[in-house]
Amino acid sequence: MSDFSVCLLKECMEALNLPAYDPRVRKGKGRFNEIWDPIRKKFVAMTPEEWVRQHILHFLTHYQGYPASLIRVEASLTYNRLRKRSDIVVYDKSGNALMLVECKAPDVPLTEDVFHQVVMYNRTFTGRFLLVSNGLRHITCRIDPADKRVDLLPDIPDYTFLLH
Secondary structure (H helix, E strand, C coil): CCHHHHHHHHHHHCCCCCCCCCCECCCCCCCCCCCCCCCCCHHHHCCHHHHHHHHHHHHHHHCCCCCHHHHEEEEEEEECCCCEEEEEEEECCCCCEEEEEECCCCCCCCCCHHHHHHHHHHHHHCCCCEEEEEEEEEEEEEEECCCEEEEECCCCCCCHHHHH
């Protein structure tokens, strides 16, 4: 990592409860510096939420076996006639949503309202798994559509777990 990159990271981003990695960063044109998003294949503003999102993406693809080609970042959805964007959606090879991920900045507590947001978004995607993370705390659950039960999982599952 260049001295410039280290300086950018020290200025605005904190250590998370996820494996560290060496992101590509550059000085942005506006208020924020930029970080490379390998899924969208472009530099994006490095906000605290984006810092968490990129760490989650890195963890999913490099540690948990999630195929990058089956991940969509900022997928559009309509809920109650409002246009929204989900942070991350993970699909199976048939194009069915498996997991919806909502990322928050590290200083945003994972409250019931935050979890309710991802549940509402999932009504559009109908994934069987939900993950909410602020980079420091992660809440993962499985939804049983038959009895509409939600089971908390102890960890973020690997990709093969989502397929069963």
